[in-house]
Amino acid sequence: MRRVSIFGATGSIGQNTIDLIARAPDAYDVVALTGAGNIAQLADDARRLGADIAITARDDRLEDLRDALKGSGIAAAAGADAIREAATRPADWIMSAIVGAAGLAPGIEALKQGATLALANKESLVCAGKLMLETARTHGAAILPVDSEHSAVFQALIGEDMAAVERIIITASGGAFRDWPLEDLAEATLEQASNHPNWDMGQRITIDSASMFNKAMEVIETREFFGVYPKQIEVLVHPQSMIHALVGFNDGALMAHIGPPDMRHAIGYALHHPHRKPLPVERLDLAKIGSFEFRAPDEARWPALRLARDVMERGGMAGAVFNAAKEIALDGFIAGQLRFPQMAQVVEDTLEQLNADAGLIDVTMTLDNVAHVDHLARQTAKAVSKKRAG
Ligand code: NDP
């Protein structure tokens, strides 16, 4: 039996992971499940899967969790430290699907115990890619991509020589506002931004898809994961979201990965790696689909893509600043304090203020230093947001 833990079990990726694991209950021994506010789901899944422990990120919900688990023999815990500690519990395969920078510390612990880390939490690679990769190397742990684009690239690279790779193209649906007149973006509502044309995902990543902050993060994630130069990474708008990525080789060949927009493919691939096993996803009928569409991304519409390039050029901790500023700007938009286009302005202003400080950005990448930069960037982004909103 494979021991598995799922961090962010109550979210969109977590639930898709549980869907796959619950189909083969005899194959998995579930160690830890974590969530935050959704206590009922967390407790239900912990009971159904027979987990050893369930943890909520929220200290104020511990009693609720205990109540919900009463009589089950499943341990309950709460808080960020408890989540981090849960990642030290021996497991063979660990899903990292917490949203935001909160996923970093448990991810590092999972790598330290040498587990295979299925990484949906792209924020950890954006904030601390070098640290994640070094930790994996030192402890003999594997990181497998779960982001659909990166899973696609990973699969397209099997058996290939990285030296023959010219470019990596990740696709983007363009999100909710792909076809909106630019001048209307300032009036975009939360509800409109929370509606993805193709994918059913958590609210934060859905809004990040409309702003392309998600794709900007994925460009940085591509650089970290595959070790290519920034100039080798391209973004291509592909409204159907069926080609997830393409790898271009030095002989002109492009290897594309095509599949339905269903995260269970990428999750299942990471779960069964290095084997392929049948997955309950739709089989595409290409004749019925008829055609695929492509467009160049427009940086006036999606300034986040330009900011990602700046971050990669700056290097060091710029990724941690970028992610933290993005999280605060997104909070501001969700709370109705910032207009949609102001999110990118807040991130740009924060980067400008902090990236000039070499002592801050060029320090050694440790978990403590990342936390410090993350904290400062959040403070700066809050101050900048206030100014922008006012
Ligand atoms: P959701 O918002 O659906 O789920 C987030 C999960 O994290 C939930 O379990 C939530 O708990 C938990 N959580 C929220 N805040 C905290 C916190 N401070 N500490 C610990 N846990 C917390 O997100 P998604 O599933 O959409 O995304 C998860 C990750 O996967 C993100 O990094 C995202 O970028 C990435 N990803 C997602 C894709 C998708 O299709 N959804 C595709 C590719 C990548 P609760 O719900 O109980 O409050």
Ligand code: MG
């Ligand atoms: Mg993706």
